[in-house]
Amino acid sequence: MYCNSLESGTNFQVNAYNKALEGLNCDADSATYLLILDIDEYLTPRDFESNIKTLINKSPSVDVFSFLWYSDDFREDGAMAMANIPFRAEANIYRMNHVKSMAKISQNLISCYVHCFEHKNGYSPVYQFAGFEDTPSMKHGVFNGGHKLEPGFLRTLNPNQPESWFILHCIYRTKIEYLASLVRGQVSKMNKKNSDLLKRNRWGRKPCPAFPFEAILFGVSRNKLKQHRNNYASFIKSASLRLELLRARRFVINLSKILEQMVQQDPTVKNNYFMCFQGTKYSSANIPLTEEQIMNNAGTVTFDDVHFFEERPDVLDVYNLNDPFQSVSYAYEMNKFYGADHERLQQFSQSEFGYWHTKYFCKRYEKKGQGGDYWKRSYFL
Numbered sequence: 001m002y003c004n005s006l007e008s009g010t011n012f013q014v015n016a017y018n019k020a021l022e023g024l025n026c027d028a029d030s031a032t033y034l035l036i037l038d039i040d041e042y043l044t045p046r047d048f049e050s051n052i053k054t055l056i057n058k059s060p061s062v063d064v065f066s067f068l069w070y071s072d073d074f075r076e077d078g079a080m081a082m083a084n085i086p087f088r089a090e091a092n093i094y095r096m097n098h099v100k101s102m103a104k105i106s107q108n109l110i111s112c113y114v115h116c117f118e119h120k121n122g123y124s125p126v127y128q129f130a131g132f133e134d135t136p137s138m139k140h141g142v143f144n145g146g147h148k149l150e151p152g153f154l155r156t157l158n159p160n161q162p163e164s165w166f167i168l169h170c171i172y173r174t175k176i177e178y179l180a181s182l183v184r185g186q187v188s189k190m191n192k193k194n195s196d197l198l199k200r201n202r203w204g205r206k207p208c209p210a211f212p213f214e215a216i217l218f219g220v221s222r223n224k225l226k227q228h229r230n231n232y233a234s235f236i237k238s239a240s241l242r243l244e245l246l247r248a249r250r251f252v253i254n255l256s257k258i259l260e261q262m263v264q265q266d267p268t269v270k271n272n273y274f275m276c277f278q279g280t281k282y283s284s285a286n287i288p289l290t291e292e293q294i295m296n297n298a299g300t301v302t303f304d305d306v307h308f309f310e311e312r313p314d315v316l317d318v319y320n321l322n323d324p325f326q327s328v329s330y331a332y333e334m335n336k337f338y339g340a341d342h343e344r345l346q347q348f349s350q351s352e353f354g355y356w357h358t359k360y361f362c363k364r365y366e367k368k369g370q371g372g373d374y375w376k377r378s379y380f381l
Helices: 002-008 012-026 052-058 175-190 222-238 242-265 268-272 291-297 305-311 313-321 324-338 350-360 362-368
Strands: 033-035 041-045 064-071 090-104 109-112 117-119 127-129 165-169 215-219
Touching: 012 033, 012 109, 090 109, 090 165, 175 242, 222 242, 242 268, 305 313, 305 350, 313 350, 324 350, 350 362
Parallel strands: 064 127, 064 165
Antiparallel strands: 033 090, 041 165, 064 090, 090 215, 109 117
């Protein structure tokens, strides 16, 4: 399936989920619910003892249960062993806006996505955001696009504790695991539709720029934590997985060495993937400003932004879109150009963005022959 996914340019993860769903639909005596989780995601009850069947039995009419993502702490390192369980007596977690879901197996359920499900046309599935078990059928005003929660609804959640059920998404873990995880993007080189060398949907060992929530202290009692660890150790032993864990740790170390070699052989990798390297040993240092950049920073350049945006409304759309990942990426490059220290694109003016855009992508502009020379020349007062 993996090779077929690469050849067809389709998402292996989605294909694997749908293969599982296909098997469940063919077996009348199989599971009644399908929960889609990745290897770095942990479905977690807040009390650390509830059974998922309790949630299901309390709301039997619900078709889709959704659980909010929480990330582990980007500031922690060395507090847990590599490839070990992530739970501790006390740890900071961070609320995010994505959910992962669990769906009831039925003839109305037709396919899976990474975060959510698709049902037959004409069927209106009943949704429930876990943590609001007394109010099923929540959809309007809560979910945005099927796998995100609306900002207004997020702000109504308790800022001091997670919901009764949530997903702990271990994005950061130890430094070596985080860096090794970036190399997984290298496999995509075999997929013509995604040629990224490293994973781009990471923002370094820093808070996710799209979800600016404060840390929430999540604790597990020592007795429950001890029992959990004992159960985990028993499972590893009964399933004969100890050797596999050792191999997994060795694999992670080897990936980190591959990354080290990539950076040494091509130093531009640090700049091309600057965002995912933030807070790591590969963080790029600022490049000294050129004389022109210093003059730009001093405000000595005028730019016909009115004329420019009339000709290029698509560039203005990029500025107004306020996409969190693009915003941080553009801000990084513009900070080097203007000698500024902004965190987001929108902290620059539209004029500053337009002028920088014509300089940064000047070869593209010249190749396409777009518009007049107002974006090809600097006009000094």
